[in-house]
Amino acid sequence: MTAAASETYAEIAPFTAISKNLHYRVPGELLHDVQPGVRVLVPLGRRETVGLVLALQGTPPPLEGSIRFKSVKAVLDPRPVVPGDVLHLCRWISRYYFYPLGEIIRSTLPPGFQLQPEVRYRLTGAGKAVLERERRGRKRLEPWFDPGFPETGEPMEACPRDDIETRAFKRLEREGWVERVYVWPSSDLRQKTLKTVRLVETPPDDRLRRSAHLRRLVRLLEDAGGALALRDLRRSLKTADYWARRLQREGFVCMEAAREIRESPYAQTLPACEPPALTTDQQAVVGAIGPFIENGRFQPFLLYGVTGSGKTEIYLHLVQRTLEVGKTALVLVPEIALSTQLEALFRRRFGSRLAVWHSGLSPGARDDQWRKIVDGESSVTLGVRSAVFSPLPRLGLIVVDEEHDGSYKQEDRLRYHARDVALVRARFLGIPVLLGSATPSLQSIRLVHRGRCRFLSLLQRIEDRPLPRIEIIDMRRERGPFRVLSRPLQAAVEKTLADGNQVLLFLNRRGFATFYLCRVCGTVHQCPHCSVSLTYHQQDDTLRCHYCGYEADVPEACPRCGEHALIPFGFGTERVAEEVGKLFPGARIARIDRDSASHPKRLVELLNDVRHRRADVLIGTQMVAKGHDFENITLVGVISADTALQIADFRAGEITVQLLLQVAGRAGRGDQPGEVLVQTFNPDHYTIQAVRNMDYLRFCEEELKARESLQYPPFTRFVRFLLSGADETLTREAMDRFHAVCRAAADELKEENVPVALLGPAPAPIYRLKNRYRRHLYGKAWTNRHLQAFVERVLAESRRLSILRRVALVVDRDPHSGL
DNA sequence: AGCACGCCGACT
DNA sequence: GTCGGCGTGCTC
Numbered sequence: 001m002t003a004a005a006s007e008t009y010a011e012i013a014p015f016t017a018i019s020k021n022l023h024y025r026v027p028g029e030l031l032h033d034v035q036p037g038v039r040v041l042v043p044l045g046r047r048e049t050v051g052l053v054l055a056l057q058g059t060p061p062p063l064e065g066s067i068r069f070k071s072v073k074a075v076l077d078p079r080p081v082v083p084g085d086v087l088h089l090c091r092w093i094s095r096y097y098f099y100p101l102g103e104i105i106r107s108t109l110p111p112g113f114q115l116q117p118e119v120r121y122r123l124t125g126a127g128k129a130v131l132e133r134e135r136r137g138r139k140r141l142e143p144w145f146d147p148g149f150p151e152t153g154e155p156m157e158a159c160p161r162d163d164i165e166t167r168a169f170k171r172l173e174r175e176g177w178v179e180r181v182y183v184w185p186s187s188d189l190r191q192k193t194l195k196t197v198r199l200v201e202t203p204p205d206d207r208l209r210r211s212a213h214l215r216r217l218v219r220l221l222e223d224a225g226g227a228l229a230l231r232d233l234r235r236s237l238k239t240a241d242y243w244a245r246r247l248q249r250e251g252f253v254c255m256e257a258a259r260e261i262r263e264s265p266y267a268q269t270l271p272a273c274e275p276p277a278l279t280t281d282q283q284a285v286v287g288a289i290g291p292f293i294e295n296g297r298f299q300p301f302l303l304y305g306v307t308g309s310g311k312t313e314i315y316l317h318l319v320q321r322t323l324e325v326g327k328t329a330l331v332l333v334p335e336i337a338l339s340t341q342l343e344a345l346f347r348r349r350f351g352s353r354l355a356v357w358h359s360g361l362s363p364g365a366r367d368d369q370w371r372k373i374v375d376g377e378s379s380v381t382l383g384v385r386s387a388v389f390s391p392l393p394r395l396g397l398i399v400v401d402e403e404h405d406g407s408y409k410q411e412d413r414l415r416y417h418a419r420d421v422a423l424v425r426a427r428f429l430g431i432p433v434l435l436g437s438a439t440p441s442l443q444s445i446r447l448v449h450r451g452r453c454r455f456l457s458l459l460q461r462i463e464d465r466p467l468p469r470i471e472i473i474d475m476r477r478e479r480g481p482f483r484v485l486s487r488p489l490q491a492a493v494e495k496t497l498a499d500g501n502q503v504l505l506f507l508n509r510r511g512f513a514t515f516y517l518c519r520v521c522g523t524v525h526q527c528p529h530c531s532v533s534l535t536y537h538q539q540d541d542t543l544r545c546h547y548c549g550y551e552a553d554v555p556e557a558c559p560r561c562g563e564h565a566l567i568p569f570g571f572g573t574e575r576v577a578e579e580v581g582k583l584f585p586g587a588r589i590a591r592i593d594r595d596s597a598s599h600p601k602r603l604v605e606l607l608n609d610v611r612h613r614r615a616d617v618l619i620g621t622q623m624v625a626k627g628h629d630f631e632n633i634t635l636v637g638v639i640s641a642d643t644a645l646q647i648a649d650f651r652a653g654e655i656t657v658q659l660l661l662q663v664a665g666r667a668g669r670g671d672q673p674g675e676v677l678v679q680t681f682n683p684d685h686y687t688i689q690a691v692r693n694m695d696y697l698r699f700c701e702e703e704l705k706a707r708e709s710l711q712y713p714p715f716t717r718f719v720r721f722l723l724s725g726a727d728e729t730l731t732r733e734a735m736d737r738f739h740a741v742c743r744a745a746a747d748e749l750k751e752e753n754v755p756v757a758l759l760g761p762a763p764a765p766i767y768r769l770k771n772r773y774r775r776h777l778y779g780k781a782w783t784n785r786h787l788q789a790f791v792e793r794v795l796a797e798s799r800r801l802s803i804l805r806r807v808a809l810v811v812d813r814d815p816h817s818g819l
Numbered sequence: 820a821g822c823a824c825g826c827c828g829a830c831t
Numbered sequence: 832g833t834c835g836g837c838g839t840g841c842t843c
Contacts, residue, residue: 049842
C-alpha cells in the first residue's frame, strides 16, 4: 500500500434533463453504501438533486478547466432499486430514443422513489435581526416570517409558491437575510401498515357481562378465527378502537402491525378451478417455446391466434412453466380496459405471486406492487406499457399480448414502444419473448419473413366455434334521410334483441356531434387553443376540445354572425345511444367511452353490467373493441368503418383492418355463432374487402408489398422531428433553420454512403395545440444504424442553433402518430 | 430542467 | 440609478 489514498468515484445519472452522466467523489463513510443501482443525493450547481449510481471507478475522467469533483451527499437506498439488466436497457433506450438517461431511469421507478428534494428558505441571524428591528426590512420578510412567532428554537423556514415569490426570496437571499436549504419532501405515502387485533385469551364471563360492545368485539374476533384487522372491526363496531386498546391493556388481546401491500382495487375474483387441458394446437405452441424458457435462450415468437382461439391459456401455461424452473415472468397488456378480466384470470392462477401494474393503481399501490417485485415476493408482473421496466429478478419470459396495439407506444416525453423495448430486454437477458395477436403488426410479420422471429399459429377457435359471418353494408345505397343505423343493421339489432342476445355497436368517436356549424355564415366552432373543431356533448350540454380539454357552453347564437342558426353535424357514441333509444325503447343501453367511464371503477361497473346481462345494447369506442370476452354478444355493428381510414398516415390501412377484425372478434364468443355488420361509404376499399374476407395474413402480404414499393416502414425507418412554440413566426423560422441542419447532415452522410431522405417540413396535422404552433419534419433511412447516425449528427449540429432554445423539439423515433 | 450570468429598456 | 426582460452557457 502506498501512502496515496485511493479515491473512489461514482458515475451518476442525475434525475434531470441533463444528457451527460456526471462523476462524484465518494466519501469514505459512504463507501459501503454506494453501489450501482442505488439513488444518491448529489450537489449540482447551486442545487441538490437525486441521481442514480451507474458505476464505481477508481480513476475519474479528466475534467476540463477548473471544475472540481463534488462529493456524494447521501445514499437513499440500502439496496439497488434498478436491477442491472434494467439499467442496461435504460442505457440502450437513452441512445435509441435520444432521451436523457436520468429521466428514463426516474420514470421506471414508482412515485415514492421519484421524489426530489424541496427547496426552502431559512431565516438567517441577519434576517432575524432585520425582522426585529427595521421597519422597511420587516415589510419584505413578513409575508413569510412572523416576527411574533414564539421562539421554539426551530429555524424559521418558508417555501416559495410561485415564480414571483421565488424572485422575492432570491432578493432576500442576496441581502443575506435568508439562506437556501434543501429538505426531503415529507409526504410519506410510501408504506401503509395494517393493524391487526389478535385475541390472546377470551375475557371471563363477568368481564364480558358488563358491556355489549365488548361482547360484540370478542365475538367478531372469535368468528374470524382469533384475529381481525382493526379496520374491519371498526366497520362493524364504532367503538372498536376504544375496546381494542382497553383489552390490550388488560392483556386479553394484542395488537400487531404489519406492512400492508396495497393491491389493485378493481380486480375481479373468479371461482377457483383447475387449469383446463390444452388443445393439441395449444400444446404445440407451448411445446415450441418451453425449451427456450428452460435453457434461457433469446428467441422472439409471434403467436398468430384468431380472436377467441385461447391465447390467454397459453400465456398462463407458459408463465406457470417459467415459475416452475425458478424464474419470473413479465406479461404486457394494452391499456387498462381489458386488463381487469385478464388480471382476474392471472390472479386465480398465481394468487399472491402476481404483481399488477396499470393506471388504475394509486401512487401508494404502485409503490407496494413495485416493492413486491424487487423483493422477490412476487414472480409474475402483469402490466401495461411501462411494466416493461418491471424490476423482476431472474426474468425468464416476456409476453406481449395484442402486440399490434397502439397503446404500447408512449406518445409524450420518452416516446418508446414497449414491444420493441421488450424485444431488446429479452435479447439482453437471453430469454424468449412471445408476441401474441389476432392481427399482428406488419413489423412483426416482417421479422418472421426475415427469420428473426418464429411464427406460431392457432387457427381454430376453442371448441371449434365458428368465426363470425361478416357483411358489408354500402351506406351509399341507403335511401332517404341519413340514418345512423342502416336498415339492415336496424333489422339485425331487432332480431338479436328479440332472440334475447346482446348487441355491440362500435364507433370510434365519442360525444354527440363532431362539430357545430353556423348555417348562415358557415363558421365551424373551433377550440380557442387548438386548431380542431369542438365536439358537442349532449350529456352535459357542452362543447369540448378532445385534445386540450377546453370546455364551453353551447352558444345561443353564432359568435361570428350573430344568427341563431347553429346546427350539430357528424355523430359520436352519444348520438348512437340516442338513436338506439328511440328505435328500441325497451332496450337497456350501456355506453362505454372515455366520458361515461371517466374513472376505472366506473368502467368496471359498466363492463359488469354488460357481462351480467343488465344491458342489451353496448355502444362503445376502442375501449370495448379489444380483448373483452362477452359471451352473449352475437351481433356486432360497426357504425362507421370510415373513421379509421381518415387517419393521415401510411398505417391507416393496417390500423383499420386490425381494429375492425378486433371488433368483429367480439361476436360469437359464447356457444352461439356471431354476425358482424360493417357500415361504410367505401365498400370497395381494399381494407374493407380484407375485413369481409377475414383473411388477415393475405392482407398483410399485399400491404407489405405496397409498403415495400413505396419504401415505407417496416422496410425503412422513420424519425419525426416536431417543433412547437407559442410564437408562430418564431416556430416557422426555427423549423427553417433546423431543416437546413437536417439537409446538411443528410448531404454529408450521402457522401459517406449513408442515404437519408427528408420529408417535409410541413405544418403538423394539428397545427395548433394547447396554444402552441407545430411543424414537423420526417427523416427516413434504410437501416437503423443509418438513422442513428443521421439523428446523432442533426442533434449535435442543432445544439448550436440558439433559436431552438425558444421552441420545443421532440424527437420521435419510429413514430406511430403524426398529429 | 434549473440556475446563474450578462446585457438591454423602463420605471420607482 | 435598480428591476426585470430574455439570451446563453453550464451543471462532475
